[in-house]
Amino acid sequence: MPFTISRRQFVSTSLALGAGTALGGLPAMPARAQGIDNLKLFVPANPGGGWDQTARSIEQALKAGNMIKGAQVTNVGGAGGAVGLPQFVNQWKGQGNALMVAGMVMVGALITNKSPVSMTQTVPIARLTGEFEVVVVPATSPIKSMADLAAAFKADPAKVSWAGGSAGGTDHILAGMIAKAVGGDPKKVAYVAYAGGGPAQAALLGAQVTCGVSGYGEFAEQIKAGKLRALGISADKRQAGIDIPTIKEQGIDVELFNWRGVFAPPGVKDADRAAMIELMRKMNQSPAWKEQLTARDWTDIFLAGDDYAKYITSEIARIGDILKELGLG
Structure with a gap:
C-alpha cells in the first residue's frame, strides 16, 4: 500500500524553542549541537527543485534559530540522485557535519538505474517533510x-x-x-x-x-x-x-505521498550521528522551520534515527514492487 497521510495530520504541536526564560529574565537561546557549527548540505539534484528547496529551507531555519553559524550547499544533479549519491558515499565519508537531502525519488531512481550504490550505505538521520x-x-x-x-x-x-x-x-x-x-x-x-x-x-x-x-x-x-x-x-x-x-x-483509487529527509555519510561517529539527530529535532520544533513548512505547503512527518532507518528499508522494498509493475524494476 502507498504511504499516505493527511497534510495536517502530522503537523507538530511542539513548543517553540527559545520560548522559555533564562536566569536574569533574558530569553533562552537554542544551544547549538556539539560539533555542527558549520553544516555542509549535499543536494544530489540541480538547483531549484524540491531537494534544493529543502536544503535552502534547512539552512534558513537553522540560521534563524541560532542553531548553526553557517551552511554550505553543494549541488550534484543527475538521474534522480543516482549521479550524486556515489560521490556523497565515497568522497564525503566520515564527515560529521555533512547531511545529504534526498527522498522517495532517489529510492526509485536507484532501482531504475540499477545503481551499484544504495541508500542503505548512508546513515539515515531524519525524515522531515512530505508533499x-x-x-x-x-x-x-x-x-x-x-x-x-x-x-x-x-x-x-x-x-x-x-x-x-x-x-x-x-x-x-x-x-x-x-x-x-x-x-x-x-x-x-x-x-x-x-x-x-x-x-x-x-x-x-x-x-x-x-x-x-x-x-x-x-x-x-x-x-x-x-x-x-x-x-x-x-x-x-x-x-x-x-x-x-x-x-x-x-473515481480513481490512488493515493501517494512524497517524502524528503536527510542522511549522513557512511563512517560517521556515533556521537556525530546523535548530534545530527538532535539538531534536526531542534529545527523541527523551531518557529522558523514551521514558517518554512507553511510557506511551501509541506507537511511535517518527522521521524528520526533507528525508526527512520527501518522506514527506508521498507520503502526500498515497496517502491521496488511498484517499479516492477512499470517494467522498470
Missing part, C-alpha cells in the same frame, strides 16, 4: 478532469504524454498507479522525464506534453496564475487552502 503530488494540464487543454485524462489514456496511451521528474521517481510512479487504477497497462505510460521542475513547467506551458505530475509546491504558482489547470491531488482527502479535488474522489 502530495498534483496532476496538471495546460490551461488551454481540452482535458478538464481526471476522468477526461483517463478516457484519453485508455483510448490511446501513446498519445497521452506525462511530464515529470526522473524516470522511476515519485511522478513516474504516480502516473503508473493511475494507469493501473483506470484499467490500463502501466508499462504503456508515455512518460517524459525532465531534470527539474523548471524544464517540465516549460514543456507544459508550451503545450509540448499532455499533462504533468509533480509535488504541489512546484506547480502551485502556475496553478494560481491560471496558466496550469490542476486535475487532481494525490491526497487521501481535500486539503485546506488547496482547491483541488483528490484523484480518489474522482
Whole structure:
C-alpha cells in the first residue's frame, strides 16, 4: 500500500524553542549541537527543485534559530540522485557535519538505474517533510478532469504524454498507479522525464506534453496564475487552502505521498550521528522551520534515527514492487 497521510495530520504541536526564560529574565537561546557549527548540505539534484528547496529551507531555519553559524550547499544533479549519491558515499565519508537531502525519488531512481550504490550505505538521520503530488494540464487543454485524462489514456496511451521528474521517481510512479487504477497497462505510460521542475513547467506551458505530475509546491504558482489547470491531488482527502479535488474522489483509487529527509555519510561517529539527530529535532520544533513548512505547503512527518532507518528499508522494498509493475524494476 502507498504511504499516505493527511497534510495536517502530522503537523507538530511542539513548543517553540527559545520560548522559555533564562536566569536574569533574558530569553533562552537554542544551544547549538556539539560539533555542527558549520553544516555542509549535499543536494544530489540541480538547483531549484524540491531537494534544493529543502536544503535552502534547512539552512534558513537553522540560521534563524541560532542553531548553526553557517551552511554550505553543494549541488550534484543527475538521474534522480543516482549521479550524486556515489560521490556523497565515497568522497564525503566520515564527515560529521555533512547531511545529504534526498527522498522517495532517489529510492526509485536507484532501482531504475540499477545503481551499484544504495541508500542503505548512508546513515539515515531524519525524515522531515512530505508533499502530495498534483496532476496538471495546460490551461488551454481540452482535458478538464481526471476522468477526461483517463478516457484519453485508455483510448490511446501513446498519445497521452506525462511530464515529470526522473524516470522511476515519485511522478513516474504516480502516473503508473493511475494507469493501473483506470484499467490500463502501466508499462504503456508515455512518460517524459525532465531534470527539474523548471524544464517540465516549460514543456507544459508550451503545450509540448499532455499533462504533468509533480509535488504541489512546484506547480502551485502556475496553478494560481491560471496558466496550469490542476486535475487532481494525490491526497487521501481535500486539503485546506488547496482547491483541488483528490484523484480518489474522482473515481480513481490512488493515493501517494512524497517524502524528503536527510542522511549522513557512511563512517560517521556515533556521537556525530546523535548530534545530527538532535539538531534536526531542534529545527523541527523551531518557529522558523514551521514558517518554512507553511510557506511551501509541506507537511511535517518527522521521524528520526533507528525508526527512520527501518522506514527506508521498507520503502526500498515497496517502491521496488511498484517499479516492477512499470517494467522498470
